[in-house]
Amino acid sequence: MASGWTNDDGVNQQIQDSINDEITRIRNNIPKGISLEFCDECGDSIPEARRTALPGVRLCVPCQEELHETSQKVSIYNRKASKDSQLR
Numbered sequence: 001m002a003s004g005w006t007n008d009d010g011v012n013q014q015i016q017d018s019i020n021d022e023i024t025r026i027r028n029n030i031p032k033g034i035s036l037e038f039c040d041e042c043g044d045s046i047p048e049a050r051r052t053a054l055p056g057v058r059l060c061v062p063c064q065e066e067l068h069e070t071s072q073k074v075s076i077y078n079r080k081a082s083k084d085s086q087l088r
Helices: 010-028 048-053 061-071 083-087
Strands: none
Touching: none
């Protein structure tokens, strides 16, 4: 059953678009290339085991954890599906 401005498949399409956007964001954050020996952020050495396990790594574990924490702050609103964004 359609409601508001969407057709019957509109809500499902918005959900799928949100999932696809998140998958693309995650794939773009996967390191590629040659691993660094020293952290880009703090300059500490990156252990050989980490460089071997994750090709293209650029950050030490503490800096990576900090980056991960700040990037995990996600808005609770899906702006694509928000009626407020459609009214503006």
